Amino acid sequence: MNSPAAATAVLDPRTKLLLLGLAGLWAVLLERPAALGLCAGLAVVALVLSGGRPGHILSAFAGLALAVWGFALTQAVFYQQAPRTPWVAWYPETGFWYRLLGEEGLAIYREGFGYGMTQGLRLVLALGSGLAVAFSTDASSLLAALRYYRVPFGIAFMAVTSLRFLPLLGREAAMAWQAARLRGFSPWRCAPWTSGAVAYSLLRPVLASCVRRASVIAASVTSRGFAPDDATSGAAAAASRASARTFSRLTAFAALLATAALLASKLLYAAYVHEVLYRSELRPLYEFARRWL
Amino acid sequence: MNANLAATAQNLVRLAGAEFAYPGHADPVLGPVDLAIGEGDSLAVVGPTGGGKSTLLKVLAGLLPASRLGRLTGERLTMPGFRCGVVFQCPDDQIVSSRVWDEVAFGLRNAGLGEDAIRRRVSRSLELTGLGHLAEADPETLSGGQKQRLVIASAVALEPHLLVLDEPLAQLDPRGAAEVLAALAHLRAGRGTALCVAEHRLGECLADATRVVAVSEGMLRLDAHPAAPDAVNALSEMGLRMPVIVELARRVPSAWLAGVRDEAGLKAWAEQQRLAGSRRPDTCRSKPALRPKGPEALRAEGVTFRYARRGFGIENLDFSVARGERVALLGANGSGKSTLLGILAGLHRPASGAVRRAGRCGLTFQNPDAMLLASTALEEAAFGPRHAHRRSRHEAEARARETLAAVGLGSRMHEAPLALSRGQRLRLAVASVLSMQPDLLLLDEPTTGQDRRQLESLLTALGLACPTIVFSTHDVDLALEWADRAVVMAGGRILADGPPLQVLNDGPLLERAGLRSPAVLRLCAQLGLDPCGSLAELAERLEPGKADDTGGFSPRTVPEGRR
Numbered sequence: 119m120n121s122p123a124a125a126t127a128v129l130d131p132r133t134k135l136l137l138l139g140l141a142g143l144w145a146v147l148l149e150r151p152a153a154l155g156l157c158a159g160l161a162v163v164a165l166v167l168s169g170g171r172p173g174h175i176l177s178a179f180a181g182l183a184l185a186v187w188g189f190a191l192t193q194a195v196f197y198q199q200a201p202r203t204p205w206v207a208w209y210p211e212t213g214f215w216y217r218l219l220g221e222e223g224l225a226i227y228r229e230g231f232g233y234g235m236t237q238g239l240r241l242v243l244a245l246g247s248g249l250a251v252a253f254s255t256d257a258s259s260l261l262a263a264l265r266y267y268r269v270p271f272g273i274a275f276m277a278v279t280s281l282r283f284l285p286l287l288g289r290e291a292a293m294a295w296q297a298a299r300l301r302g303f304s305p306w307r308c309a310p311w312t313s314g315a316v317a318y319s320l321l322r323p324v325l326a327s328c329v330r331r332a333s334v335i336a337a338s339v340t341s342r343g344f345a346p347d348d349a350t351s352g353a354a355a356a357a358s359r360a361s362a363r364t365f366s367r368l369t370a371f372a373a374l375l376a377t378a379a380l381l382a383s384k385l386l387y388a389a390y391v392h393e394v395l396y397r398s399e400l401r402p403l404y405e406f407a408r409r410w411l
Numbered sequence: 412m413n414a415n416l417a418a419t420a421q422n423l424v425r426l427a428g429a430e431f432a433y434p435g436h437a438d439p440v441l442g443p444v445d446l447a448i449g450e451g452d453s454l455a456v457v458g459p460t461g462g463g464k465s466t467l468l469k470v471l472a473g474l475l476p477a478s479r480l481g482r483l484t485g486e487r488l489t490m491p492g493f494r495c496g497v498v499f500q501c502p503d504d505q506i507v508s509s510r511v512w513d514e515v516a517f518g519l520r521n522a523g524l525g526e527d528a529i530r531r532r533v534s535r536s537l538e539l540t541g542l543g544h545l546a547e548a549d550p551e552t553l554s555g556g557q558k559q560r561l562v563i564a565s566a567v568a569l570e571p572h573l574l575v576l577d578e579p580l581a582q583l584d585p586r587g588a589a590e591v592l593a594a595l596a597h598l599r600a601g602r603g604t605a606l607c608v609a610e611h612r613l614g615e616c617l618a619d620a621t622r623v624v625a626v627s628e629g630m631l632r633l634d635a636h637p638a639a640p641d642a643v644n645a646l647s648e649m650g651l652r653m654p655v656i657v658e659l660a661r662r663v664p665s666a667w668l669a670g671v672r673d674e675a676g677l678k679a680w681a682e683q684q685r686l687a688g689s690r691r692p693d694t695c696r697s698k699p700a701l702r703p704k705g706p707e708a709l710r711a712e713g714v715t716f717r718y719a720r721r722g723f724g725i726e727n728l729d730f731s732v733a734r735g736e737r738v739a740l741l742g743a744n745g746s747g748k749s750t751l752l753g754i755l756a757g758l759h760r761p762a763s764g765a766v767r768r769a770g771r772c773g774l775t776f777q778n779p780d781a782m783l784l785a786s787t788a789l790e791e792a793a794f795g796p797r798h799a800h801r802r803s804r805h806e807a808e809a810r811a812r813e814t815l816a817a818v819g820l821g822s823r824m825h826e827a828p829l830a831l832s833r834g835q836r837l838r839l840a841v842a843s844v845l846s847m848q849p850d851l852l853l854l855d856e857p858t859t860g861q862d863r864r865q866l867e868s869l870l871t872a873l874g875l876a877c878p879t880i881v882f883s884t885h886d887v888d889l890a891l892e893w894a895d896r897a898v899v900m901a902g903g904r905i906l907a908d909g910p911p912l913q914v915l916n917d918g919p920l921l922e923r924a925g926l927r928s929p930a931v932l933r934l935c936a937q938l939g940l941d942p943c944g945s946l947a948e949l950a951e952r953l954e955p956g957k958a959d960d961t962g963g964f965s966p967r968t969v970p971e972g973r974r
């Protein structure tokens with residue numbers, strides 16, 4: 119899961135979790151595609167430097183790209199707000215497509231595409247940061263960091279354990295797929311509804327395995343004194359008492375400062391827009407917030 | 412009813428009329444059970460799959476009833492301060508940390524111990540289980556035996572009075588199993604920890620047991636010393652695979668009457684009978700009586716395959732199977748058996764070399780649950796014919812019915828696959844492949860977690876349904892008795908390929924491959940006899956004309972005409 123050589127491994131796990139939380143906040147606060155793109159780019163850089171396995175990182179990239187493209191395309195097609203400017207439009211006048219699409223036809227709207235991209239970039243920022251933290255932090259450090267932030271032990275333990283078992287789930291899903299393939303199933307040879315039904319049925323062995331594994335884990339950790347509501351439980355204490363390095367502290371401080379500045383800028387701009395507060399000396403800030411935030 | 416009361420001065424835990432029922436079920440799955448475990452006891456809990464062994468173990472350990480899940484009636488009495496460690500079958504499902512040291516420390520931290528005490532206890536537990544040098548390792552990088560020992564170390568660190576183990580050897584190769592058994596013996600000798608082990612591999616788990624407890628249909632059927640005549644008869648009646656020495660003694664009337672129950676006893680008896688020195692190689696029926704080979708069913712030439720991440724795989728391997736052959740692939744975990752089966756089935760594409768198949772090939776996985784996709788057993792068995800052969804639903808289901816009947820699941824065809832017992836699930840997975848009428852059947856570890864009755868039923872069905880079989884197994888006794896050819900693998904290469912009697916009698920080879928010699932051959936060697944290919948033959952040689960040729964596990968369980 120982690121590599122000592124990873125660039126992100128120099129950060130204290132608590133700092134990483136703090137940055138992850140702040141990334142989530144930034145994803146909500148930022149609205150302009152340029153700023154979101156910049157932050158999403160930083161998340162992607164962190165993901166590359168996380169020290170995760172190349173296959174995992176490539177899969178993560180593929181998933182993120184697919185998600186962004188999916189958001190952008192669906193919003194471009196189904197965007198309902200005004201103004202909207204069609205890039206491409208098609209208005210069938212008769213036949214099946216007319217009956218299906220009606221008089222509105224099918225159009226791809228520029229504003230919808232931009233809106234979808236924004237949502238996609240938000241996802242990249244939050245998910246990319248999360249994956250970077252997961253790839254660069256070992257389970258016990260993550261657990262300790264979560265406990266440092268007073269996350270209830272039961273929840274922290276479950277979160278960390280689920281991360282550890284995710285690859286196993288992937289392997290089991292792949293095995294179920296291979297089992298279907300060995301018995302002649304091919305999505306290209308079946309009707310779409312048959313493929314859908316088989317794809318759904320692949321969930322069955324995976325879910326059954328999840329339930330079985332969950333019960334074994336529960337019994338195993340219970341037999342070793344784990345109690346989700348026990349404040350003294352867990353591997354938290356030692357690591358949470360350890361002091362962070364100066365670099366981690368400085369990074370955390372800078373991130374908190376930047377977030378406070380962003381929050382203040384957005385609040386002041388919102389107050390100006392809603393005519394609650396206006397001060398002429400803040401006009402450069404209003405302009406900056408309008409164009410970039 | 413989980414009272415923390417003093418049971419008796421000697422007892423660690425005692426169940427008195429204990430019954431357990433799962434929520435929503437009026438009938439208990441266990442009990443009423445009366446059982447007491449004292450200090451230094453070593454219990455082998457045996458019984459058919461689904462008979463209630465795991466439930467009994469969980470009740471003993473206090474894991475059942477879990478919060479609001481199930482109902483325990485009767486009494487569970489424990490001595491004050493009683494601590495119980497639990498180890499389950501699959502180590503991967505129990506390891507929660509990414510460092511060996513942290514995994515062992517997990518329970519200690521939960522107990523709120525100080526860092527110094529934790530450090531001391533972790534070191535001691537790791538040393539006790541022979542993992543001291545791996546304290547900093549990632550558990551993912553350990554072998555199966557090492558992982559299971561890590562789980563044991565995690566339980567042992569809590570200094571339990573009783574260690575409960577539910578099929579701890581099921582997924583281990585012989586070397587891994589030996590490592591775990593040695594760690595348990597060391598633990599019992601060094602700490603006096605009581606052990607309670609549920610296992611199908613009776614030969615291994617009964618060796619150090621002081622008591623054997625048989626559970627069937629939720630009831631305690633037996634609680635006796637393993638060598639007691641009652642115990643042997645009761646276990647045999649339950650269809651359990653007895654230790655080979657006991658099976659042999661039962662087949663040789665005079666040995667049985669002379670009270671032979673262990674290897675030392677057999678040797679003494681044999682010497683008394685003046686058999687030890689009487690080598691009769693000419694009369695050995697088990698000399699490779701190879702059946703005539705048919706045309707080639709499959710050939711792999713110069714096959715190389717490497718996993719992208721793990722690096723190792725199969726290296727320049729040549730392998731062929733003739734029609735009608737039964738080939739056993741043997742080797743330690745990670746030797747390349749499953750990879751080879753995957754390549755032969757077309758699941759993995761080799762980097763170089765080629766695989767030529769003369770017909771259809773079917774593969775079942777080691778974990779049959781991964782293959783069970785449908786909502787009923789009938790749909791499951793019909794899946795292959797429908798998709799692979801493009802049969803209509805009616806035709807596919809007709810074929811599925813035949814196959815299910817052949818593997819003994821004719822009465823279960825409308826049940827949900829995952830609701831069947833483990834043995835039945837394996838048979839269903841096999842049926843789902845057999846329904847496609849493969850010319851060659853590939854089975855990955857079909858014996859894991861199967862009791863003798865289930866195994867015999869499965870092998871009989873297989874012998875009838877598909878004459879050409881390649882199967883991987885850790886069970887060298889099965890390979891000796893059931894296979895026509897034994898192929899020993901290590902490090903992705905074939906070390907030996909030949910008649911089982913010849914291959915499995917090569918001690919240095921088996922040592923190199925991490926395997927152990929079949930029990931029958933070990934007995935032959937101890938008695939100074941030429942190697943025999945089955946227990947029946949050894950019995951016949953020990954007492955010609957008088958050996959009881961019933962029971963046991965031999966090639967004749969499959970009709971010759973269909974092989």
